[in-house]
Amino acid sequence: MSGTGLELKQPRRIAFLGTGLMGAPMARRLLAAGHQVTVWNRDPAKAQALASDGAAVAGTAAAAAKGCDIVFTMLSDGKAVDAVLFDGGVAGALVRGAVVVDSSSISPPIAKDHSARLKALGIAHLDAPVSGGVVGAQAGTLAIMAGGEAEVIEGLADVFAALGRVTHVGPSGAGQICKLANQQIVAITIGAVAEAMMLVEAGGASRGKFREAIRGGFAESRILELHGARMVDRNFTPGGPSKFQLKDLDAVKAMADLFSLDLPLTEQVRREFSDFVAGGGGDTDHSGLLLHLEAMNAAKGGEGK
Numbered sequence: 688m689s690g691t692g693l694e695l696k697q698p699r700r701i702a703f704l705g706t707g708l709m710g711a712p713m714a715r716r717l718l719a720a721g722h723q724v725t726v727w728n729r730d731p732a733k734a735q736a737l738a739s740d741g742a743a744v745a746g747t748a749a750a751a752a753k754g755c756d757i758v759f760t761m762l763s764d765g766k767a768v769d770a771v772l773f774d775g776g777v778a779g780a781l782v783r784g785a786v787v788v789d790s791s792s793i794s795p796p797i798a799k800d801h802s803a804r805l806k807a808l809g810i811a812h813l814d815a816p817v818s819g820g821v822v823g824a825q826a827g828t829l830a831i832m833a834g835g836e837a838e839v840i841e842g843l844a845d846v847f848a849a850l851g852r853v854t855h856v857g858p859s860g861a862g863q864i865c866k867l868a869n870q871q872i873v874a875i876t877i878g879a880v881a882e883a884m885m886l887v888e889a890g891g892a893s894r895g896k897f898r899e900a901i902r903g904g905f906a907e908s909r910i911l912e913l914h915g916a917r918m919v920d921r922n923f924t925p926g927g928p929s930k931f932q933l934k935d936l937d938a939v940k941a942m943a944d945l946f947s948l949d950l951p952l953t954e955q956v957r958r959e960f961s962d963f964v965a966g967g968g969g970d971t972d973h974s975g976l977l978l979h980l981e982a983m984n985a986a987k988g989g990e991g992k
Contacts, residue, residue: 698722699846702751702758703742704771705791706733708926709817710761712824713790713850715740720849727751749776757846758787764934765793772801783809786839790831792816792870792931794938795860802835802859811839814859816866818873819851821926822913827851832869834862867942870935871953874973876910878956881977884918885984895919914974923975930969933960 699722703714706728718724718741725743727750728734734744745751748771752758758777762768768791772778781787787805789798789812798814805812813835823829829851833840840847840855847853856865887897898915901907917923936957943950956976963971963979971978 697845699757700755701725701846702727702745702748702755702777703761704728704748704751704758704777705761705763706737707761708821709790709824710759711737712821713759713761713817713829714742716824716827716849717846718742720845722846722849725751725755747775749780752777752780755781756785757843758785760787760789760791762791763931764791765797767791768793768801769797773804778805778808778810781808781810784811786811786813786843788813788815788843790815790817792866792935792938793863795863795867795942798834798863799860811836812859813839813843814862815847815853816862817851818866818869820913823851830854830869832856832862832865834859834865864942867935867939870932871939871950873910874932874936874956874960875952876908877914877974877976878959878980880911880915881918881974881980884915884977885980914972917972917974918977923972923978925970925972927973928970929960929973929975930964932973933957933964933969936960 701717701722701724703710703717703724703726706714706726711733714724714726714737725745726734726737727745727748738744758781760768760771762771768789772787787810789801802812813833815831815833817829817831819829827850831847831851831853833853833855834857837855840853856862884894888894898911898919902911936953939953940957959976959979963976966979968975968979
């Protein structure tokens with residue numbers, strides 16, 4: 688029995704590339720499940736921090752991937768993934784039959800391109816972005832949206848089990864489009880909770896008691912639970928930086944334009960995040976959109992805090 692309480696059939700040789708806020712706890716979950724994990728990060732200190740958990744630390748992404756059955760990438764954007772997989776030599780270091788699992792949030796067309804290029808080398812590819820934040824990564828309760836071939840996903844069941852719940856959502860690129868849809872909901876809900884917090888305070892109610900009162904009702908959500916608490920406590924240390932939320936919303940806009948869709952709620956919250964990031968809020972948690980809305984109302988003589 689492994690340290691996660693999951694039965695491990697056979698340890699896998701896994702490279703984990705990108706050990707930041709999300710990647711580090713995911714790598715720790717894989718290590719605790721008994722897998723052999725080699726880690727790499729652009730900032731070597733972030734990779735070295737996992738050595739005490741049993742990870743091998745590689746000096747380059749290609750060195751980490753060499754000899755591995757599975758490579759996870761958890762990087763900032765599509766350009767970073769492309770640079771690591773192809774310019775960085777990871778694809779060339781892998782043997783035929785290996786699997787690349789990209790858990791980064793990137794554009795669906797880029798994910799499809801990576802899948803095609805890797806397939807030509809005999810390497811399988813899954814676009815498998817996640818939702819659940821740092822808390823979910825630490826607890827192994829991530830929602831994993833996997834695009835690609837069903838048999839590849841099924842073959843990695845024991846690996847995904849250490850990280851959370853995986854759902855095969857469709858062919859290559861489908862995981863990323865589902866993640867973008869998830870990010871739409873997250874951003875719009877953050878905006879709704881922030882506006883509600885401002886309204887109740889302007890009307891003389893307590894933000895904290897308001898959140899407590901509506902828990903369990905129709906407005907209940909993971910956003911209200913976690914990000915609502917951040918707004919009450921005014922703790923905006925980044926779990927999900929606003930600049931990454933904006934990156935995802937920009938990708939949603941690109942896909943909406945491609946599909947000729949009008950998404951007014953998404954577009955409004957995208958503009959608010961754009962203004963917030965432009966004003967210096969890029970490294971603030973995305974629940975910090977509250978700060979932007981407060982400042983906007985204060986400038987109009989409203990009830991900003």
